[in-house]
Amino acid sequence: MSVATMLMQLGKGMISTAEIFFLTLLFSLPLGLLVSFGRMSKNGLVRGISKFYISIMRGTPLMLQLLVVYFAPYYLFGLNLRGYRFPAIILAFSINYAAYFAEIYRGGIESMAVGQYEAAKVLGYNKVQTFFKIILPQVIKRILPSITNETITLVKDTSLAFVLAQAEMFTMAKQIAAKDTSMMPLMVAGLFYYVFNLLVAFVMERIEKSMSYYR
Amino acid sequence: MGMRGNMERDSNILLEINHMRKGFDGLHVLKDISLSVREGEVISIIGPSGSGKSTLLRCATMLETMDGGELSYLGEKAAWEEDGRCVYAPKSKLKEIHKHFGLVFQNFNLFPHYSVLKNIIDAPVSVDKIPKKEATERAEKLLLQLGLADKADAYPYQLSGGQQQRVSIARALALQPKILFFDEPTSALDPELTGEVLKVIKQLASEHMTMIIVTHEMQFARELSDRIIFMEQGLIQAEGSPEEIFASDNERVREFIGKFQS
Ligand SMILES: Nc1ncnc2c1ncn2[C@@H]1O[C@H](COP(=O)(O)OP(=O)(O)OP(=O)(O)O)[C@@H](O)[C@H]1O
Numbered sequence: 001m002s003v004a005t006m007l008m009q010l011g012k013g014m015i016s017t018a019e020i021f022f023l024t025l026l027f028s029l030p031l032g033l034l035v036s037f038g039r040m041s042k043n044g045l046v047r048g049i050s051k052f053y054i055s056i057m058r059g060t061p062l063m064l065q066l067l068v069v070y071f072a073p074y075y076l077f078g079l080n081l082r083g084y085r086f087p088a089i090i091l092a093f094s095i096n097y098a099a100y101f102a103e104i105y106r107g108g109i110e111s112m113a114v115g116q117y118e119a120a121k122v123l124g125y126n127k128v129q130t131f132f133k134i135i136l137p138q139v140i141k142r143i144l145p146s147i148t149n150e151t152i153t154l155v156k157d158t159s160l161a162f163v164l165a166q167a168e169m170f171t172m173a174k175q176i177a178a179k180d181t182s183m184m185p186l187m188v189a190g191l192f193y194y195v196f197n198l199l200v201a202f203v204m205e206r207i208e209k210s211m212s213y214y215r
Numbered sequence: 216m217g218m219r220g221n222m223e224r225d226s227n228i229l230l231e232i233n234h235m236r237k238g239f240d241g242l243h244v245l246k247d248i249s250l251s252v253r254e255g256e257v258i259s260i261i262g263p264s265g266s267g268k269s270t271l272l273r274c275a276t277m278l279e280t281m282d283g284g285e286l287s288y289l290g291e292k293a294a295w296e297e298d299g300r301c302v303y304a305p306k307s308k309l310k311e312i313h314k315h316f317g318l319v320f321q322n323f324n325l326f327p328h329y330s331v332l333k334n335i336i337d338a339p340v341s342v343d344k345i346p347k348k349e350a351t352e353r354a355e356k357l358l359l360q361l362g363l364a365d366k367a368d369a370y371p372y373q374l375s376g377g378q379q380q381r382v383s384i385a386r387a388l389a390l391q392p393k394i395l396f397f398d399e400p401t402s403a404l405d406p407e408l409t410g411e412v413l414k415v416i417k418q419l420a421s422e423h424m425t426m427i428i429v430t431h432e433m434q435f436a437r438e439l440s441d442r443i444i445f446m447e448q449g450l451i452q453a454e455g456s457p458e459e460i461f462a463s464d465n466e467r468v469r470e471f472i473g474k475f476q477s
């Protein structure tokens with residue numbers, strides 16, 4: 001295979017990897033916030049369910065979760081869903097990462113001084129205003145380093161989508177490497193993940209800087 | 216000082232507390248507190264640590280729910296007792312009542328991610344729905360008044376403690392409360408910074424702002440107050456004009472005040 005075709009095919013994989021990455025962030029960041037609310041709920045049942053959900057998501061391999069999410073509709077309900085592969089991947093990644101983000105949010109929210117809530121209450125802010133105007137912006141600033149960590153892990157974890165034979169970067173690289181008996185595609189893939197993460201780190205640093213105007 | 220005639224005694228009562236009780240798991244912190252505050256009055260609350268001063272302010276400002284008794288602002292009941300249980304007015308009513316008072320905290324509790332100006336205008340704009348332009352004008356007036364005109368764009372971390380406390384006073388005043396509570400407003404400040412905050416409070420007193428101030432600054436309480444309340448063990452043990460309190464023959468009061476004058 002020529003270098004050009006190899007790069008072409010890897011390029012396709014690259015796009016698929018980027019899609020998994022961005023869609024997972026898009027869904028898991030808000031979902032994680034929701035789960036963290038559940039985890040901190042006054043309602044014992046809601047709290048228990050959220051806790052259980054988080055422990056399953058964090059306590060079992062993501063690769064296994066990918067398989068379960070993909071095959072469950074067929075084995076449980078006999079459904080043969082067409083074009084379900086990619087949505088299954090996004091679903092599995094999102095619910096998995098939401099669990100990690102939930103715990104990060106919770107740590108941030110619980111670290112807020114009670115005085116911020118009290119000041120807001122006396123000034124007449126309602127609960128929603130208090131959370132979104134006063135608490136959340138400060139929480140985001142605090143948890144950003146942990147979010148960066150998870151995001152960098154996510155870049156590498158996207159390669160797990162190979163278990164569902166998704167044509168993402170890693171799957172493609174492995175295929176070409178086997179066919180051509182060459183290390184080259186794997187090296188290119190490695191370089192790709194590395195540069196992707198440099199970019200992620202750069203962007204996150206910019207976001208952190210944009211919030212450094214206060215302490 | 217504003218000693219008022221008996222004629223006015225029942226008019227213009229802004230705050231009325233009757234038999235307020237509050238406990239924390241078995242510990243009776245407020246045992247039976249009754250207090251009424253007339254418009255324009257400045258009341259200082261003094262007393263030893265743990266006597267329930269902060270708890271009283273927190274119950275009065277509804278940061279804490281009381282266990283029993285009655286609380287009303289401008290004749291509107293916020294909480295009362297029914298069958299031995301304390302019930303609060305419906306949410307919409309409480310929201311109205313909330314507008315009557317403000318609270319200044321010992322440790323300011325400014326919003327660190329907001330500039331000084333935004334700290335002051337955000338509640339008027341997003342809670343009271345006052346046009347931003349009007350809120351800004353009001354805030355700038357307050358900043359000027361409190362000697363902070365050049366700090367509008369600063370962030371709280373860039374200010375000294377005294378300046379932060381003055382901003383938090385401006386933030387409370389921006390909502391134009393009828394009554395302002397202070398919980399040891401100078402206790403978190405270095406001694407050389409307490410003066411500037413006390414000066415602001417005096418200025419407010421001269422403008423007839425109704426204030427209830429928990430303080431350990433005896434000289435300040437003496438100069439400023441229409442009435443001083445001495446609390447101990449969850450009860451108001453003595454109450455009177457500064458002259459009466461400072462010449463009290465109540466042994467506990469004398470002992471307490473004596474500690475601050477030695
Ligand atoms: N949230 C709470 N939970 C349990 N106990 C509390 C709580 N808040 C206050 N207390 C207790 O109530 C008592 C009175 O506290 P409070 O803070 O009202 O005293 P204070 O007069 O303001 O004292 P200080 O001068 O030290 O500020 C103390 O014994 C305190 O430990």
Ligand SMILES: [Mg+2]
Nearest residue numbers: 268269270398
């Ligand atoms: Mg106190």
